[in-house]
Amino acid sequence: MRIGVFVCQCGTNIAGTVDTEAVARRAMEYADVVYATSYVYTCSEPGQQEIQRRIKEMNLQGVVVAACSPRMHEPTFRRAVERAGLNRYMFEMANIREHVSWISTDKEANTRKAMELVHMAVAKLRFNQPLFSSKVPINKRVLIIGAGVAGIQAALDCSDGGLDVVLVEKNPSIGGKMAQLDKTFPTIDCSSCILGPKMVDISQKENVTLHACSEVESVSGYVGNFKVQIRKKATYVNWNACTGCGECVRKCPSRKAPDPFNEHLATARAINIPFPQAIPKKAAINRDYCLHFTKGKCGVCKKICPVNAIDYDMQDELVSEEVGAIIVATGFDLFDHSVYGEYGGGRYPDVISGLQYERILSASGPFGGHIRRPSNGREPRDIVFIACVGSRDASVGRPYCSGVCCMYIAKQAILTRDHLPDSNCYVFYMDIRSPGKNYDEFVRRAQEEYGVQYIRGRVGKIYPRGDRMVVQGADTLLGIQVEVEADLVVLATGVEASAGAGELAEKLRISYDQYGFYMESHPKLRPVETNTAGVFLAGACQGPKDIPASVAQGSAAAAKVQALFARDAIETDPQVALVNERTCVGCLKCIMVCPFGAIQSKTLRDGSIKAEVLASVCQGCGLCNATCPPKAIQLQHATDNQILAELNILCA
Amino acid sequence: MVIGWGTGYDPLHVTPVFLRGLEDVSRLIWNPLCVQNLTGYLVKGALTPPLEEGKKIGICVRGCDSRSLVALIQEKLLSRESLHIFGIPCRGTLDVRRLMNESGLSQIRSVTIQGDHLVVQNDEEAHRFPLERFLARRCLRCRHPNPVIYDELVYQPITPRTAPEDAYRDVEAMEARSLQERHLFWSSELDRCIRCYACRNACPLCICQDRCIAETREPRWLTQRVNLPEKFLYHFIHALHLAGRCTECGECERVCPMEIPVTLIKEKLNQITRDLLHYEAGLDPEALPPLLTYNPNEAGI
Numbered sequence: 032m033r034i035g036v037f038v039c040q041c042g043t044n045i046a047g048t049v050d051t052e053a054v055a056r057r058a059m060e061y062a063d064v065v066y067a068t069s070y071v072y073t074c075s076e077p078g079q080q081e082i083q084r085r086i087k088e089m090n091l092q093g094v095v096v097a098a099c100s101p102r103m104h105e106p107t108f109r110r111a112v113e114r115a116g117l118n119r120y121m122f123e124m125a126n127i128r129e130h131v132s133w134i135s136t137d138k139e140a141n142t143r144k145a146m147e148l149v150h151m152a153v154a155k156l157r158f159n160q161p162l163f164s165s166k167v168p169i170n171k172r173v174l175i176i177g178a179g180v181a182g183i184q185a186a187l188d189c190s191d192g193g194l195d196v197v198l199v200e201k202n203p204s205i206g207g208k209m210a211q212l213d214k215t216f217p218t219i220d221c222s223s224c225i226l227g228p229k230m231v232d233i234s235q236k237e238n239v240t241l242h243a244c245s246e247v248e249s250v251s252g253y254v255g256n257f258k259v260q261i262r263k264k265a266t267y268v269n270w271n272a273c274t275g276c277g278e279c280v281r282k283c284p285s286r287k288a289p290d291p292f293n294e295h296l297a298t299a300r301a302i303n304i305p306f307p308q309a310i311p312k313k314a315a316i317n318r319d320y321c322l323h324f325t326k327g328k329c330g331v332c333k334k335i336c337p338v339n340a341i342d343y344d345m346q347d348e349l350v351s352e353e354v355g356a357i358i359v360a361t362g363f364d365l366f367d368h369s370v371y372g373e374y375g376g377g378r379y380p381d382v383i384s385g386l387q388y389e390r391i392l393s394a395s396g397p398f399g400g401h402i403r404r405p406s407n408g409r410e411p412r413d414i415v416f417i418a419c420v421g422s423r424d425a426s427v428g429r430p431y432c433s434g435v436c437c438m439y440i441a442k443q444a445i446l447t448r449d450h451l452p453d454s455n456c457y458v459f460y461m462d463i464r465s466p467g468k469n470y471d472e473f474v475r476r477a478q479e480e481y482g483v484q485y486i487r488g489r490v491g492k493i494y495p496r497g498d499r500m501v502v503q504g505a506d507t508l509l510g511i512q513v514e515v516e517a518d519l520v521v522l523a524t525g526v527e528a529s530a531g532a533g534e535l536a537e538k539l540r541i542s543y544d545q546y547g548f549y550m551e552s553h554p555k556l557r558p559v560e561t562n563t564a565g566v567f568l569a570g571a572c573q574g575p576k577d578i579p580a581s582v583a584q585g586s587a588a589a590a591k592v593q594a595l596f597a598r599d600a601i602e603t604d605p606q607v608a609l610v611n612e613r614t615c616v617g618c619l620k621c622i623m624v625c626p627f628g629a630i631q632s633k634t635l636r637d638g639s640i641k642a643e644v645l646a647s648v649c650q651g652c653g654l655c656n657a658t659c660p661p662k663a664i665q666l667q668h669a670t671d672n673q674i675l676a677e678l679n680i681l682c683a
Numbered sequence: 684m685v686i687g688w689g690t691g692y693d694p695l696h697v698t699p700v701f702l703r704g705l706e707d708v709s710r711l712i713w714n715p716l717c718v719q720n721l722t723g724y725l726v727k728g729a730l731t732p733p734l735e736e737g738k739k740i741g742i743c744v745r746g747c748d749s750r751s752l753v754a755l756i757q758e759k760l761l762s763r764e765s766l767h768i769f770g771i772p773c774r775g776t777l778d779v780r781r782l783m784n785e786s787g788l789s790q791i792r793s794v795t796i797q798g799d800h801l802v803v804q805n806d807e808e809a810h811r812f813p814l815e816r817f818l819a820r821r822c823l824r825c826r827h828p829n830p831v832i833y834d835e836l837v838y839q840p841i842t843p844r845t846a847p848e849d850a851y852r853d854v855e856a857m858e859a860r861s862l863q864e865r866h867l868f869w870s871s872e873l874d875r876c877i878r879c880y881a882c883r884n885a886c887p888l889c890i891c892q893d894r895c896i897a898e899t900r901e902p903r904w905l906t907q908r909v910n911l912p913e914k915f916l917y918h919f920i921h922a923l924h925l926a927g928r929c930t931e932c933g934e935c936e937r938v939c940p941m942e943i944p945v946t947l948i949k950e951k952l953n954q955i956t957r958d959l960l961h962y963e964a965g966l967d968p969e970a971l972p973p974l975l976t977y978n979p980n981e982a983g984i
Contacts, residue, residue, distance in 0.1 A: 614901075620758065671902035
C-alpha cells in the first residue's frame with residue numbers, strides 16, 4: 032500500500048505544543064508511508080486540495096490525517112479522499128489535538144505521543160479494506176410516542192408534511208401535562224384554550240392514527256423499517272361506538288375512583304371521561320373500582336348506554352404498525368414531595384404540589400376555579416410558595432434545576448393575587464431562574480406590581496398550628512430566621528423523568544442519563560437525535576423543558592423526520608459486523624448478546640448452522656465480536672487484525 | 684447409542700466406550716477410575732454419528748459432567764430431548780497419573796475396590812492404596828457430587844464433601860502469595876506448556892475445534908512461536924472463552940501432559956463470576972449465563 036500522512040498544525044492549536052514537522056519526518060520511516068507533510072490547516076479548502084493533489088501525484092492508496100477528533104472532521108476528509116478517487120474507508124485519522132496538544136504543554140512528550148498515534152493509524156490503515164454501503168427503502172410513516180404538547184406538535188408538523196402518523200398515548204386522552212395547567216407563563220394564556228385547537232386538529236387529521244390508552248409493547252427493525260407492537264389497553268368501552276355523551280359517567284354509582292387528571296384532589300366515577308375537552312372524548316372503565324368487576328353486579332352503564340358501547344369482556348389488543356422513524360415525546364413526571372419529611376411528607380392536606388395548585392386554579396378543576404383549601408374548603412388568606420422542591424437538591428438525588436418552577440410559581444402567585452386581591456403571597460426561593468423571552472420581566476411584575484413577597488432562603492420545616500400551617504425558614508439576605516403562618520403551602524415540585532422511561536428506552540435501544548432522561552446524540556449539535564438512527568426526541572423526556580421549548584423540539588423532531596423521509600432510500604453504514612462463514616462454528620452466542628437483534632441464524636445447504644448479520648440493523652457495537660470464540664464475526668473497519676496492528680505498534 | 688466407561692489397555696486405565704447394542708452392555712464399568720467427562724463427545728462431531736429421527740443418545744454422567752450438559756443445553760448446543768441421562772452420584776475419581784508416579788506399578792492384572800482402598804494386583808503382589816489419598820484435586824473440592832440433571836439416577840445421592848464457602852480455597856491460597864511469587868509460579872508452570880491443545884480438546888465447552896483461534900492465522904491473535912507470552916495468551920484466551928461458562932469439571936488439568944494446574948485459572952474467573960454476578964455455571968438449564976446476555980441494568984458491574 033502507498034500511504035500519505037498529513038499532519039495538521041491547526042494554526043497553533045496543535046503546532047503550539049507538538050513539533051508537527053518532526054511527526055511528519057518520522058512518519059516517512061513507517062512501513063508503506065511514501066509521503067508525509069505538515070500543513071497549517073488541513074481541513075481548509077487548500078488543505079483538502081493538497082491531499083487530493085498528492086493522492087493523484089504520488090499515486091496514494093491510503094491517507095492518514097493527524098489532526099483533531101474524528102468527530103469533527105472525519106466526514107470532511109472521507110469526502111476529500113473520495114473526490115480524489117479513493118474509497119472513503121481508505122482513510123484514517125489520528126487525534127493529536129484533543130488527545131495530545133490540548134491536554135499537555137510538554138512539547139517533547141506530546142511530539143512522541145503524536146508520533147505513536149500516527150504510527151498506529153498507519154498500521155491500522157494497512158489492513159483497511161474498501162467498504163461500500165447498500166441502500167434500503169424507507170417506510171415513510173412515523174410513530175410518535177406520547178401525545179403531550181411536544182408529541183402533538185410533532186404529529187401535526189409531520190401530518191402537515193403529508194406523512195402518515197401513528198400517535199400513541201398512554202392515557203385515555205391526549206394533551207399531557209399541559210392539559211392540566213390553568214394558565215401559561217409569561218402571557219397568562221389559558222392553557223386549554225391554546226392547546227385545545229391543536230388537540231382537535233389531531234382528531235381531525237386523516238393521516239393521523241391515534242392510539243389512546245395504549246403503550247408500545249416492543250420495537251424491532253431499524254431506521255426506515257421499524258416494526259412496532261402497540262398494546263391497546265382494555266377500556267371496556269367500544270370506542271368506535273361511544274359518542275362521549277357522558278350519560279354513563281353521570282349514572283355510575285361508584286364515586287371513589289382516583290382522579291389522576293385532578294391530581295387526586297377529587298375523586299372520579301369508575302367509568303369516566305377525564306376532562307371536558309378530552310380527545311378522544313370516550314369513556315373508560317377503571318376495573319379496580321367498577322362494581323361489575325369488583326362485586327359482580329351493577330351494570331348500570333351497560334343498561335343506559337344509548338349506543339351499547341359497554342363491553343365488559345374486552346381484552347387488551349395488540350396492534351402492529353410499521354414505521355420508518357420514531358419520535359419519543361413521553362414527557363415527565365412530577366417529583367414526589369413526600370420524601371421531604373420536613374415538609375410533612377405528604378401528610379398535610381394543605382401542603383400541595385404545584386400541579387395540584389394548577390388544578391385548583393383551573394375552572395375545570397375540582398373547585399371550579401375558586402381557590403380553596405383542600406382540608407376545609409375555605410378560602411386561604413396567606414399562601415406560601417416554596418421553590419426547588421426536588422430540584423437542585425443532591426440529597427434527594429435531584430441535583431439538576433427543573434427549569435420551569437421559578438416561572439410557574441411567579442405565575443401562580445400572580446393568579447392568586449388576581450383571584451384573591453386580599454391574600455398575601457410569599458415565595459421562598461434559592462435563586463430565580465428566568466432566562467426566557469419576557470420571563471424576567473414577568474417575575475418582576477409578580478414582585479413589583481402584584482406585591483408577591485420574595486424571600487431568599489430555604490424552608491427548614493412546615494408544621495401545623497391550629498388549622499393553619501407554620502412555615503419556618505431563613506431569609507439569607509437579611510440573615511434572620513422567618514416564620515410565616517399560612518393557610519396553604521404550594522411546593523414548586525420539580526420535574527423528573529416519567530415512570531417507565533428506562534423500560535421504553537430499552538425497547539427503543541436508546542440511552543438515558545442517571546436521572547432517566549433520554550440522551551441526545553450530542554448535547555449541543557444533535558439535540559433532537561438519539562444514538563439510534565431513526566429515533567428522535569421531543570419535549571421533556573430529554574430533560575426539563577417549558578412549553579415553548581417542548582413545542583420547538585417537537586417541530587425540530589418533525590423536521591428531522593421530514594429530512595430523513597425526503598429520500599426514498601437510506602444508505603447503510605458499512606461499519607458493521609460481518610460473519611466469516613468458513614470460521615463460524617454456529618454456536619450463536621452472538622445472537623444471545625446482540626442488543627439490537629441484528630443477528631440471525633441460517634442453515635447452509637450442507638446442514639451446518641451459521642450466524643448472519645442484518646447489516647441494516649447492526650449498529651456496530653462489537654459485542655458479538657467480543658463474544659465470538661473463533662472470532663468469525665468481525666466488525667468492519669475495526670477488525671481484530673486492525674486493532675492488533677495498532678496494539679503491536681503501541682506495545683512494540 | 685449409549686456413551687459410558689469401559690476398561691482400557693489395563694485395568695487401571697479406563698476408556699470411553701460407545702455401546703451400540705444390548706450385546707455391548709457388559710463392557711460398561713463404574714469405579715473411581717472412570718475419570719473422563721464424556722459429554723464432549725455429544726458436541727464434538729466426528730465420534731458421534733448424527734442422530735436418527737426420534738432416537739435418543741444415552742450418556743453416563745457424574746455430578747460434574749451433568750453440569751457440562753446443563754451448560755451445553757443452555758447454549759442450545761444440545762437439546763435435552765435428544766438425551767437419556769444416566770446420573771451417577773460420585774464419591775470422587777482418582778488422579779491416576781499420581782498413583783502411577785508414586786507407586787511405580789506396571790504389569791497390572793486386576794484392580795478392585797475394597798472398602799476405602801484400591802487394590803491393584805500386578806505380576807508380583809497386591810498393592811493397597813487409600814482412595815482418599817489419591818483423589819484428583821477437582822474431586823477434593825467437589826460441591827456437586829450428585830448429577831443436577833438426569834433421567835435415571837443409578838445410586839443414592841451423597842453429601843457433598845466441600846461447603847460452598849470453601850469452593851475456591853485453592854484460588855485463595857494462590858492469592859495469599861505475593862504478586863511476584865504468583866508471577867514466578869505461572870511463568871514457570873506455563874513455560875512448560877507444549878501447546879498440544881489437550882486441555883482444549885478435552886473441554887466439553889470448547890466447541891470451536893479446528894476453527895480454534897489458537898491455530899488460525901486469521902485473525903492474528905496468536906502465532907505458533909514457542910515462547911512464554913504466546914503460551915500465556917493462549918491459556919488466557921482459553922480461560923476467557925470459558926468465563927461464566929466453565930463448570931470446573933477439571934478435564935483440562937487432568938489431560939495436561941505437562942501437569943500444569945490450568946483449571947485454577949478458570950476457577951479464578953468463576954470466583955469472580957460468583958462474587959460479581961452471583962452466578963454458578965451449569966446448574967439450571969433455564970438460566971442464561973450472564974456473559975451471554977445483554978442487560979444494560981446488569982447488577983454488580
